[in-house]
Amino acid sequence: MSTPARTTPVDMQRASETSALRVQLIRDLAMVAIIAVISLAAGLVIDRFAKNPLPIIYKTPEQRFDAELTNLVATPPFKIAPAATIGLPEFRAALAGKHTLILDARPSLIYAQGHVPGALNLSRQDFARDYRRLAPTLKPATEKPIIVYCSGGDCHDSRMVANALLTLGYSNVSVFTGGWEVWSANKLPATTGNAP
């Protein structure tokens, strides 16, 4: 028959100390939680009066860039000079020279149905997405001649894209005003699909 373990005063002391420490730790954690809440409140108040407040729902750098680009193409700044315009002969000459970057500002679905051979699709509709996709080609081309076209006629997409590019620092941007309408009416070569 086993004898019941005796509880000594030292054991009682240890149990009491452990319990007191546990209570102390819980109290301290509660205090840390209070400091965290106060800090968050202080951070929100400081941000409210900040020059560039941080939105409560975080936007990734890509999302912010997209928003800036979309804003840029949707509301063109009028302080910059509008892009120069060219006709079909100049456009064909530039194309033959192979030193000019040709950009198609129409939506990708329309682009895929037929575009000027070698033209890259930088649509006004999806400007931010397309600009990021074409960044490896576009970013080194700030000094290079760039010609933008769209459907032609009353189409404004090419002007909007050209003005956005001018604002982004591209110095030699012009618009082929005749656009796809004039190009196809002259039965000039066309490429279909998503590739340039």
Next chain:
Amino acid sequence: MIDRSAPRHDYPALAISVGIGILFVISGMAKIGDPGDFADNIFGFAILPPAFISPLALGLPPFEILCGLLMLAPRTRRVAALGLMLLSVIFFAALASALARGLTLDCGCFGVGAPSRQRMWLEAGLNVLLFAGTLIVYLRSLPKMRRLAPI
């Protein structure tokens, strides 16, 4: 029984507290001015969903400053040490996870800088030291247990 009198002449704990406190006040001040950059740093870890990033980027710098200041006062040192201990564990876990996933980023733990693996390892090491320092301060700031004399 708990002796609630705080230790008055614990110079090693005082020195560690002042060092860590000043470090966190400086670190918090560096981040509080540009929460956008700090939020981008937190996003770079690819751990938290976007909904948690802004509150953390806004709340963490004041928390560091507050705890850093509280480290300087004997009565509030223990709670501040616990807060900064938890913070160093969180920073270390985030850095270790990023290092394990092969990410190269700016931790943003002690101000904003250039992304570098070497700096990440250094900051992980610094967080281990901070954990040790805050643990020492916390344990030495605990109320002393008054042993009952054995009967």
